[in-house]
Amino acid sequence: MARHKMELRHLETADRHLAEGAERIGKQEALVARLDQDGHDTAEALRLLEQLRSLQEQSIAHRQHILEALAEPGDGVTIRTSDARSTTV
Numbered sequence: 001m002a003r004h005k006m007e008l009r010h011l012e013t014a015d016r017h018l019a020e021g022a023e024r025i026g027k028q029e030a031l032v033a034r035l036d037q038d039g040h041d042t043a044e045a046l047r048l049l050e051q052l053r054s055l056q057e058q059s060i061a062h063r064q065h066i067l068e069a070l071a072e073p074g075d076g077v078t079i080r081t082s083d084a085r086s087t088t089v
Contacts, residue, residue, distance in 0.1 A: 007070045008070070018060065021059055024052055025053060025056060028045065028052055032049055
């Protein structure tokens with residue numbers, strides 16, 4: 001049971017990190033657009049954006065590992081997180 005609670009805390013943290021990552025990506029996309037609109041070089045900003053997207057993909061995979069630790073695949077257990085997302089594993 002203690003392990004289950006720990007994994008739920010990890011899931012909440014992962015969800016928070018995903019939300020923060022999405023916000024960072026949105027801000028970086030807006031920055032790239034502004035730089036481009038103003039005629040500036042966007043190469044570095046685009047590289048950072050790609051790194052942020054890659055990190056987001058890794059965070060999504062990490063979240064999935066947490067879900068798998070919470071329930072055996074095929075058990076049909078639904079996990080609801082504090083941001084009202086539901087996932088059945």
